[in-house]
Amino acid sequence: MSTVVDGVGKAIGRADDRAPISSLLKDNLRKVFPDHWSFMLGEIALYSFIILLLTGVYLTIWYQPSMQEVVYHGSYQPLVGIPMSEAYNSALHISFDVRGGLLIRQIHHWAALFFMAAMVVHMFRIFFTGAFRKPREFNWVIGGSMILIGLLEGFAGYSLPDDLLSGVGVRIVAGIIESIPVVGTYLLFFLFGGQYPGHDFIPRLYTFHVLLVPGILLASVGLHLVLIFYHKHTQYPGPGRTNDNVVGFPLFPVYTAKAGGFFFIVFGVTVLMAAFVTINPIWAYGPYVPDQVTAGSQPDWYIGFVDGALRAFPNWESENFLGHTWSWNILIPCVLMPGILVALLLSYPFLEAWITGDTREHHLLDRPRNAATRTALGAMAITFYGILVINGANDIVAQAFNLSINQLTWFTRIGVFVFPPLVFIATRRFCLGLQRRDRDLLMHGRESGQILRLPHGEFIEIHTPISDDEKAVILAKRDIAPIEAPPATDENGIATPGLRAKKWRAKLSNAYFGENVKRPTLAEIEAAEHHHHDEVAHEIDVLHEAGAPIPSELTD
Amino acid sequence: MTSTSVRRNKATGLVVLLAGLVITGVGYAAVTSTAEASVAMYSQTQIDQGKQLFQQGCATCHGLAAQGSSEGPSLIGVGAAAVNFQVATGRMPMAQPANQAPRKVPVYNDDQIAALAAYVASLGPGPAVPSDEDLNTTDANLAEGGVLFRTNCAQCHNFAGHGGALSNGKYAPSLMNATPRQMYEAMLTGPQNMPVFNDKTLPPAEKRAILKYINELQTAPSPGGLALGSLGPVTEGIFIWTAGLGALLAVAVWIGAKVR
The missing domain is CATH 1.20.810.10 (Cytochrome Bc1 Complex; Chain C)
Structure with a gap:
């Protein structure tokens, strides 16, 4: 047995003399x-x-x-x-x-x-x-x-x-x-x-x-x-x-x-x-x-x-x-x-x-929703590609679904220009909606589905705060401000070089980020939490005054 | 009676005329093979029964005397083969006006179809229903049939006879359920959008070779496994994106699942 180990050890040693095998492995295996x-x-x-x-x-x-x-x-x-x-x-x-x-x-x-x-x-x-x-x-x-x-x-x-x-x-x-x-x-x-x-x-x-x-x-x-x-x-x-x-x-x-x-x-x-x-x-x-x-x-x-x-x-x-x-x-x-x-x-x-x-x-990935415009562009490209792929099979599609090839051709000719923009708009709205939901989750927590009726008749729904893991995922979002268009001339009255390209860039940047939902700042979240605590405290007070039992959801 | 008196007899002209017509007719029939001899295959009873059936089931579109109307073509001279093909495959009578009559369960039984064929054949000469001899593919060359099939049939019916789309919603149907007789009739009569492959463009021996090849397509097992409809790369692409990639993604999710 030991001869085998020795043999392997010797072989590795010889290899190591000629090429940095073990240091390469040591660096990369872990x-x-x-x-x-x-x-x-x-x-x-x-x-x-x-x-x-x-x-x-x-x-x-x-x-x-x-x-x-x-x-x-x-x-x-x-x-x-x-x-x-x-x-x-x-x-x-x-x-x-x-x-x-x-x-x-x-x-x-x-x-x-x-x-x-x-x-x-x-x-x-x-x-x-x-x-x-x-x-x-x-x-x-x-x-x-x-x-x-x-x-x-x-x-x-x-x-x-x-x-x-x-x-x-x-x-x-x-x-x-x-x-x-x-x-x-x-x-x-x-x-x-x-x-x-x-x-x-x-x-x-x-x-x-x-x-x-x-x-x-x-x-x-x-x-x-x-x-x-x-x-x-x-x-x-x-x-x-x-x-x-x-x-x-x-x-x-x-x-x-x-x-x-x-x-x-x-x-x-x-x-x-x-x-x-x-x-x-x-x-x-x-x-x-x-x-x-x-x-x-x-x-x-x-x-x-x-x-x-x-x-x-x-x-x-x-x-x-x-x-x-x-x-x-x-x-x-x-x-x-x-x-x-x-x-x-x-x-x-x-x-x-x-x-x-x-x-x-960037070593931390974006969640697709947080890059709404990019996600929408991708969905648009896939739609464009997908319509063309389907038309590439138009005879099989026509045969399988009893359709007319001529109508499929016209569907493609029009659809390839109409559907991608529609998908772009829909995907972007969808992403922005998800961003808003994330913001809402951070600020108010998740709707628990538990409705509470207060003694004076008011109904409230109890929100449970999301877990720290979920918070970490949402908080990883980083907002980038759109680029502003530079002034036409600087303070000395000298025209900005390449003004037209810069204006275009600002326009595109605004289109790209314009409607992004801001991630709440930590201060905002804290304020929201305080607000939540105050609300809960107020509810407990009301219940207490009325001599009603305090539900455990409020005291947790 | 002298020969002169015979020649001058009133009836002689008629007899000579009739004889001439018969000789020409028989000779012509012999030259054009089976086509016009078909009427003889049917009895008068069949023709009468066929006429009755025709007037009940077909005349609405094809006219009372099969002369055609705005709804359907004239059937004079289409022959028994066309009738047998259209009615035996259930394409006629049509359920509703459409781009094309689809194959369906036949409405008439074999005797009724024969009667309808007899009636239409009696209206004018046309291709007869092919005999068993016409369909005997024992001596036909399979590989030659393949070449003929790919040259004449595959562009519409697809390389494996599974059919294909034509313009404006029309289509070449799948051949998987067609009988040799129906296919022979289709070649003779060119139903719907199909061209006529008469015996001059495609001699009977070549038709039989094609039938032999189609029979191979219908019956031979697929050497590579599941054929995916034999429709070419489209179904292969669908398979890789659904079953293939689906399986691997499921495994990836399984491997990537966090161990808790």
Whole structure:
């Protein structure tokens, strides 16, 4: 036994001579992380990514990224004797003739959907709690970029089997590339090595899918995690939690166990889904032939919003405008709209900081209600995105609910402008209402539901003060004053530089904070408590004079 | 009687005319295969019974002599196949005016449907109800049927025959409950929004190959597990956001729950 211990000790000692292993472990194993279920959303994405890497390697062993035409002779009868690309042939081979191939393919695809969905939900959490604020803006940009890169990676994976569905997807993407003004056609020829579909795209996409993008993603994941370590994890407001501490459990052993266990659960759920639920039945779609198409041709969900915009956009086109054909019908919904959306997403932390003028560091999370305008903006963005996703599935929606596609298109065209602002207004009012309720809870306590009739006939409801824990959560709110517009000239009569931008900033800042409900000051709360005590004392006096029994609620 | 007198006989012209008509008719019928021979399949009793049923159940929209009205098309020349398809799938008679007649439980029994078909077939030549021989897919090529299905059918009926939406609330129905005979009739007659795939554009052998492929779609088990309606990535997306993410969030809440 002791030889084993000695051996391990020696090995660690040797390693330590060459790299600072034990000091790194000592510093980081005891690092404290706060506990909350919503902090595990990013973990789902991370674990899905690991599953994707593992299953992806398995698939590369048999997949042939080639457009060479072959005739199928595998074990799936309905396709025997049909000419197809080697890529599709090998994907069928994996599905039907490789042991565990179909299971691994389905795990890979389900994990991809999990990866994207978990990243998006994780982003929601970061957004609505303001975890992107200083000093974490850069990590927000990395995360947002990963969603964008994941989207491209997912599209590439969806296209590689070269079945009928993926071919239709590639056809649409080819159209989107062509719609880019002036350079579109050249770009298409460059990417496809000539006319669509050609023989080069699948091999190129393969390199992109298995080498370039996973490499970028892996590096981004690493950087993302290093920054989380460096910044320390944010925490929700609560008793004993401040902007300068982290309350929680150490990485080892608590989180290593929790996170390790969660990895196996994510893997297990993905495997169960892959074992029992079909995803992307490539055999049923058949090989891609440009003159074939199937009803219900849809992208995977994360690209649905682009498809939805494309389906809804009017058929505008200018021929020979500045010497070129401009396909506004594709350019605007598929290039400009996603471009603007991504730009807004990535720049949001900087936009918000500019508007609020908030340059402090934040390690304590916002409760969504306390950032009413941000929460409303987020809800508005989700509504916009959601309407487009639904329209991306308009034929399935029409079929399932007996609706008219044409009416759905008009619903989308109008709804995409009407509903987001309505949701913005409603969410903001909702948040402000919750803020008022918080203020009320602090000042007067909770309505106990106990009605007391005083001897002179007055009815009063007894309010019970909220607990200190609840108080700590509400009191963590910090009010920020809106930025004031500077005077047009300073005291020496010299015009303020950049006046117009500053006025705009003040306007936006006022719109952002204008209606926020002020958190009561400690003095106000104290005064309210005194008032409460006085009231109670007065009631006891009244009851006492009347010789009535004093209820215990009043004397507690 | 001399040959001259025979030629000059009053009846001769009529006989020659009739003979000419019969020869042309029979020849034409032979060339266009089964189509016009169908009337012979039905007895006069059936035709009379069909006429009666027609005037009770169909004439309101299609007119007393099946000549059509503002409410429904003329049925002269649509053939027995169209009648059998529409009535045997319950699409006709329609419950109410709509974009499209949905499949429902048939109102008439097999004898009544045959009588209605006989009556409509007697009004003018049209495609006959396909025979068992027409529907025999023993020699048909399954994979070829798949290619033909994806080329001709999948754009409306979806890759797995589960149907799809068309413009303005119209739709291509699911093929999962359709019988081979009904589908063959649909190809011959192009009901509702479906185009006609006559024997020139889609020879009977190719129709049979398609039937064989659809039969495979209807009966073959799904190799990957639960098929989620075989509607493509939309139902997969719904599944991941509800069942998939729901399960993982439940676990996350469980793991993240404070130990008290």
